[in-house]
Amino acid sequence: MEYLKESLECSQIYSCEHGTSNMQKHMLKHGHNVVGDELENAPFDQKVYRDLMGKAIIKHNLPFNYVEYDGVWDVQSYLNSNVQPILKNTIIGDILDTYRFEKRKMKDILQSLPGKVCLTSDLWSSSVMDGYLSITDHFV
Template identity: 50%
Template sequence: MHNLPFQFIEYRGIMACFEYLRPSVQQVSRNTAKADILKLYELEKKKIKNVLATSYGTTSLTSDLWTAINSDGYLAITAHFVNRDWILRKYILCLSYMHSPHTGVALADKIYDVLNDWGIVEKLSSLTLDNASANDVCVQYLNENF
Protein backbone atom coordinates (compact mmCIF):
# COMPACT_ATOMS: atom_id res chain seq x y z
CA MET A 1 0.00 0.00 0.00
CA HIS A 2 2.76 2.46 0.86
CA ASN A 3 5.60 1.08 -1.28
CA LEU A 4 7.49 0.01 1.81
CA PRO A 5 10.31 -2.53 1.49
CA PHE A 6 10.02 -6.05 2.92
CA GLN A 7 12.41 -4.86 5.61
CA PHE A 8 9.44 -2.89 7.00
CA ILE A 9 8.29 -5.92 9.01
CA GLU A 10 11.64 -5.95 10.82
CA TYR A 11 11.42 -2.31 11.98
CA ARG A 12 11.58 -2.18 15.76
CA GLY A 13 8.49 0.00 16.05
CA ILE A 14 6.43 -2.23 13.80
CA MET A 15 7.56 -5.35 15.65
CA ALA A 16 6.60 -3.68 18.96
CA CYS A 17 3.20 -2.76 17.53
CA PHE A 18 2.58 -6.34 16.37
CA GLU A 19 3.71 -7.67 19.73
CA TYR A 20 1.36 -5.28 21.53
CA LEU A 21 -1.63 -6.11 19.32
CA ARG A 22 -1.16 -9.87 19.30
CA PRO A 23 1.67 -11.28 21.44
CA SER A 24 0.96 -14.85 20.30
CA VAL A 25 1.65 -14.12 16.62
CA GLN A 26 5.04 -15.37 15.48
CA GLN A 27 6.84 -12.62 13.60
CA VAL A 28 8.68 -13.47 10.40
CA SER A 29 11.73 -12.04 8.71
CA ARG A 30 11.62 -10.07 5.46
CA ASN A 31 13.13 -13.08 3.68
CA THR A 32 10.31 -15.33 4.91
CA ALA A 33 7.70 -12.73 3.90
CA LYS A 34 9.27 -12.42 0.44
CA ALA A 35 9.42 -16.21 -0.01
CA ASP A 36 5.78 -16.54 1.05
CA ILE A 37 4.67 -13.83 -1.39
CA LEU A 38 6.61 -15.45 -4.24
CA LYS A 39 4.99 -18.82 -3.47
CA LEU A 40 1.57 -17.17 -3.52
CA TYR A 41 2.43 -15.46 -6.82
CA GLU A 42 3.44 -18.78 -8.42
CA LEU A 43 0.26 -20.44 -7.16
CA GLU A 44 -1.95 -17.68 -8.58
CA LYS A 45 0.01 -17.64 -11.84
CA LYS A 46 -0.60 -21.37 -12.23
CA LYS A 47 -4.35 -20.83 -11.72
CA ILE A 48 -4.46 -18.04 -14.31
CA LYS A 49 -2.44 -20.11 -16.79
CA ASN A 50 -5.03 -22.85 -16.41
CA VAL A 51 -7.88 -20.40 -17.02
CA LEU A 52 -6.11 -19.08 -20.14
CA ALA A 53 -5.38 -22.60 -21.39
CA THR A 54 -8.99 -23.75 -21.00
CA SER A 55 -10.63 -20.69 -22.53
CA TYR A 56 -12.28 -21.50 -25.84
CA GLY A 57 -11.47 -18.38 -27.78
CA THR A 58 -8.53 -16.19 -28.44
CA THR A 59 -6.80 -13.66 -26.24
CA SER A 60 -6.28 -9.98 -26.91
CA LEU A 61 -3.47 -8.00 -25.34
CA THR A 62 -3.05 -4.39 -24.41
CA SER A 63 0.38 -3.09 -23.60
CA ASP A 64 2.00 0.13 -22.54
CA LEU A 65 5.61 1.10 -22.04
CA TRP A 66 6.39 4.19 -20.05
CA THR A 67 9.41 5.91 -18.61
CA ALA A 68 9.57 6.98 -14.98
CA ILE A 69 10.99 10.31 -13.86
CA ASN A 70 14.36 8.61 -13.22
CA SER A 71 14.43 7.30 -16.85
CA ASP A 72 13.66 3.69 -15.89
CA GLY A 73 11.31 1.99 -18.35
CA TYR A 74 8.36 -0.17 -17.30
CA LEU A 75 6.17 -2.42 -19.40
CA ALA A 76 2.63 -3.56 -18.61
CA ILE A 77 0.84 -6.27 -20.57
CA THR A 78 -2.80 -7.17 -19.92
CA ALA A 79 -4.66 -10.15 -21.39
CA HIS A 80 -8.36 -9.82 -22.26
CA PHE A 81 -10.54 -12.83 -23.16
CA VAL A 82 -13.97 -14.35 -22.75
CA ASN A 83 -14.00 -17.30 -20.35
CA ARG A 84 -16.03 -20.54 -20.56
CA ASP A 85 -19.03 -18.77 -18.97
CA TRP A 86 -18.91 -15.97 -21.57
CA ILE A 87 -17.64 -13.45 -19.05
CA LEU A 88 -15.04 -10.95 -20.20
CA ARG A 89 -11.92 -11.40 -18.06
CA LYS A 90 -8.65 -9.51 -17.88
CA TYR A 91 -5.38 -10.26 -16.13
CA ILE A 92 -2.16 -8.32 -15.87
CA LEU A 93 0.43 -10.76 -17.20
CA CYS A 94 3.44 -8.52 -16.92
CA LEU A 95 4.42 -5.40 -15.04
CA SER A 96 8.17 -5.28 -15.21
CA TYR A 97 11.27 -3.24 -15.70
CA MET A 98 12.21 -2.76 -19.35
CA HIS A 99 15.91 -2.42 -20.11
CA SER A 100 17.03 0.39 -22.41
CA PRO A 101 17.03 1.00 -25.27
CA HIS A 102 13.27 0.72 -25.78
CA THR A 103 13.43 -0.30 -29.43
CA GLY A 104 10.63 -2.00 -31.32
CA VAL A 105 12.63 -5.23 -31.56
CA ALA A 106 13.34 -5.24 -27.80
CA LEU A 107 9.66 -4.61 -27.09
CA ALA A 108 8.60 -7.40 -29.49
CA ASP A 109 11.03 -9.81 -27.86
CA LYS A 110 9.68 -8.97 -24.41
CA ILE A 111 6.05 -9.35 -25.54
CA TYR A 112 6.84 -12.68 -27.19
CA ASP A 113 8.61 -13.90 -24.03
CA VAL A 114 5.54 -13.01 -21.96
CA LEU A 115 3.20 -14.77 -24.43
CA ASN A 116 5.43 -17.83 -24.38
CA ASP A 117 5.72 -17.84 -20.59
CA TRP A 118 1.94 -17.72 -20.20
CA GLY A 119 1.37 -20.31 -22.95
CA ILE A 120 -0.80 -18.12 -25.15
CA VAL A 121 1.35 -17.58 -28.24
CA GLU A 122 -1.12 -19.53 -30.39
CA LYS A 123 -4.17 -17.84 -28.83
CA LEU A 124 -3.24 -14.24 -29.59
CA SER A 125 -5.83 -12.47 -31.71
CA SER A 126 -4.91 -8.81 -31.30
CA LEU A 127 -2.43 -6.47 -29.71
CA THR A 128 -3.33 -2.89 -28.84
CA LEU A 129 -0.50 -0.39 -28.34
CA ASP A 130 -0.23 3.38 -28.22
CA ASN A 131 1.18 5.49 -31.05
CA ALA A 132 4.86 5.43 -30.04
CA SER A 133 7.09 4.98 -33.08
CA ALA A 134 8.82 1.93 -31.59
CA ASN A 135 5.45 0.17 -31.54
CA ASP A 136 5.25 0.22 -35.36
CA VAL A 137 8.55 -1.68 -35.52
CA CYS A 138 7.37 -3.98 -32.72
CA VAL A 139 4.20 -4.98 -34.57
CA GLN A 140 6.05 -5.47 -37.85
CA TYR A 141 8.65 -7.65 -36.11
CA LEU A 142 5.97 -9.74 -34.37
CA ASN A 143 4.06 -10.21 -37.65
CA GLU A 144 7.19 -11.36 -39.45
CA ASN A 145 8.31 -13.73 -36.69
CA PHE A 146 5.06 -15.35 -35.53
Protein backbone atom coordinates in the same frame (compact mmCIF):
# COMPACT_ATOMS: atom_id res chain seq x y z
CA MET B 1 -11.28 -9.45 10.17
CA GLU B 2 -13.06 -12.26 8.32
CA TYR B 3 -10.60 -14.73 9.87
CA LEU B 4 -11.60 -13.62 13.36
CA LYS B 5 -15.28 -13.79 12.42
CA GLU B 6 -14.92 -17.33 11.08
CA SER B 7 -13.10 -18.55 14.18
CA LEU B 8 -15.73 -17.10 16.49
CA GLU B 9 -18.87 -18.09 14.61
CA CYS B 10 -21.29 -20.27 16.50
CA SER B 11 -24.81 -21.50 15.85
CA GLN B 12 -26.17 -19.84 19.02
CA ILE B 13 -28.61 -16.93 18.65
CA TYR B 14 -28.83 -14.37 21.44
CA SER B 15 -31.21 -11.55 22.10
CA CYS B 16 -29.69 -8.16 22.84
CA GLU B 17 -33.03 -6.69 23.89
CA HIS B 18 -31.88 -6.16 27.49
CA GLY B 19 -28.10 -5.86 27.00
CA THR B 20 -25.21 -8.07 25.96
CA SER B 21 -24.40 -9.90 29.20
CA ASN B 22 -25.69 -13.20 27.77
CA MET B 23 -23.26 -12.88 24.85
CA GLN B 24 -20.42 -12.04 27.24
CA LYS B 25 -21.19 -15.15 29.31
CA HIS B 26 -21.19 -17.24 26.15
CA MET B 27 -17.83 -15.79 25.06
CA LEU B 28 -16.30 -16.46 28.49
CA LYS B 29 -17.61 -20.05 28.36
CA HIS B 30 -15.71 -20.55 25.09
CA GLY B 31 -12.45 -19.12 26.45
CA HIS B 32 -12.64 -15.50 25.26
CA ASN B 33 -12.19 -12.64 27.69
CA VAL B 34 -14.49 -9.75 26.88
CA VAL B 35 -13.41 -6.23 27.80
CA GLY B 36 -16.22 -3.80 27.00
CA ASP B 37 -16.96 -4.35 23.33
CA GLU B 38 -13.49 -5.70 22.51
CA LEU B 39 -12.14 -9.24 22.58
CA GLU B 40 -9.01 -9.84 24.57
CA ASN B 41 -6.80 -12.79 23.65
CA ALA B 42 -8.71 -13.46 20.44
CA PRO B 43 -7.45 -16.49 18.49
CA PHE B 44 -4.21 -15.74 16.67
CA ASP B 45 -3.07 -17.57 13.55
CA GLN B 46 0.53 -16.91 12.47
CA LYS B 47 -0.22 -18.12 8.91
CA VAL B 48 -3.08 -15.64 8.53
CA TYR B 49 -0.83 -12.91 9.93
CA ARG B 50 1.89 -13.73 7.37
CA ASP B 51 -0.65 -13.78 4.52
CA LEU B 52 -2.05 -10.41 5.54
CA MET B 53 1.42 -8.89 5.93
CA GLY B 54 2.39 -10.12 2.46
CA LYS B 55 -0.79 -8.67 0.94
CA ALA B 56 -0.12 -5.33 2.67
CA ILE B 57 3.44 -5.22 1.31
CA ILE B 58 2.18 -5.95 -2.21
CA LYS B 59 -0.77 -3.54 -2.02
CA HIS B 60 1.23 -0.61 -0.65
CA ASN B 61 4.47 -1.35 -2.51
CA LEU B 62 6.41 -1.53 0.78
CA PRO B 63 10.01 -2.75 0.96
CA PHE B 64 10.43 -6.38 2.03
CA ASN B 65 12.42 -5.34 5.11
CA TYR B 66 9.33 -3.46 6.37
CA VAL B 67 8.57 -6.56 8.45
CA GLU B 68 11.89 -6.11 10.31
CA TYR B 69 11.38 -2.46 11.31
CA ASP B 70 11.64 -2.14 15.09
CA GLY B 71 8.53 0.05 15.25
CA VAL B 72 6.48 -2.51 13.32
CA TRP B 73 7.60 -5.28 15.68
CA ASP B 74 6.73 -3.11 18.68
CA VAL B 75 3.19 -2.47 17.40
CA GLN B 76 2.61 -6.12 16.51
CA SER B 77 3.80 -7.45 19.85
CA TYR B 78 1.67 -4.84 21.61
CA LEU B 79 -1.45 -5.92 19.70
CA ASN B 80 -0.87 -9.62 20.27
CA SER B 81 1.82 -11.13 22.48
CA ASN B 82 1.61 -14.42 20.52
CA VAL B 83 2.89 -12.86 17.30
CA GLN B 84 6.23 -14.14 16.08
CA PRO B 85 8.17 -11.57 14.05
CA ILE B 86 8.50 -12.30 10.35
CA LEU B 87 11.93 -12.01 8.76
CA LYS B 88 12.58 -10.43 5.37
CA ASN B 89 13.49 -13.73 3.68
CA THR B 90 10.31 -15.35 5.01
CA ILE B 91 8.04 -12.63 3.58
CA ILE B 92 9.93 -12.74 0.26
CA GLY B 93 9.22 -16.49 0.08
CA ASP B 94 5.56 -15.93 0.99
CA ILE B 95 5.16 -13.25 -1.69
CA LEU B 96 6.87 -15.44 -4.31
CA ASP B 97 4.49 -18.27 -3.38
CA THR B 98 1.55 -15.87 -3.83
CA TYR B 99 2.95 -14.79 -7.21
CA ARG B 100 3.34 -18.41 -8.38
CA PHE B 101 -0.19 -19.26 -7.20
CA GLU B 102 -1.75 -16.25 -8.97
CA LYS B 103 0.32 -16.94 -12.11
CA ARG B 104 -0.93 -20.54 -12.17
CA LYS B 105 -4.52 -19.34 -11.75
CA MET B 106 -4.12 -16.91 -14.65
CA LYS B 107 -2.62 -19.62 -16.88
CA ASP B 108 -5.51 -21.94 -16.07
CA ILE B 109 -8.05 -19.22 -16.90
CA LEU B 110 -6.36 -18.38 -20.21
CA GLN B 111 -6.01 -22.06 -21.17
CA SER B 112 -9.68 -22.70 -20.45
CA LEU B 113 -10.86 -20.01 -22.88
CA PRO B 114 -12.48 -21.45 -26.00
CA GLY B 115 -11.22 -18.70 -28.35
CA LYS B 116 -8.07 -16.80 -29.01
CA VAL B 117 -6.43 -14.27 -26.71
CA CYS B 118 -4.90 -10.96 -27.78
CA LEU B 119 -2.14 -9.46 -25.61
CA THR B 120 -1.32 -5.76 -25.41
CA SER B 121 1.75 -4.45 -23.62
CA ASP B 122 2.76 -1.01 -22.43
CA LEU B 123 6.00 0.35 -20.93
CA TRP B 124 6.37 3.53 -18.90
CA SER B 125 8.45 5.18 -16.18
CA SER B 126 7.32 6.79 -12.97
CA SER B 127 8.38 10.28 -11.93
CA VAL B 128 11.33 8.76 -10.04
CA MET B 129 12.29 6.70 -13.10
CA ASP B 130 11.03 3.32 -11.89
CA GLY B 131 10.27 1.21 -14.96
CA TYR B 132 6.91 -0.55 -15.37
CA LEU B 133 5.51 -3.05 -17.85
CA SER B 134 1.83 -3.92 -18.09
CA ILE B 135 0.30 -6.71 -20.10
CA THR B 136 -3.43 -6.73 -20.82
CA ASP B 137 -5.20 -9.70 -22.31
CA HIS B 138 -8.34 -9.32 -24.38
CA PHE B 139 -10.73 -12.14 -25.16
CA VAL B 140 -14.36 -12.74 -25.97
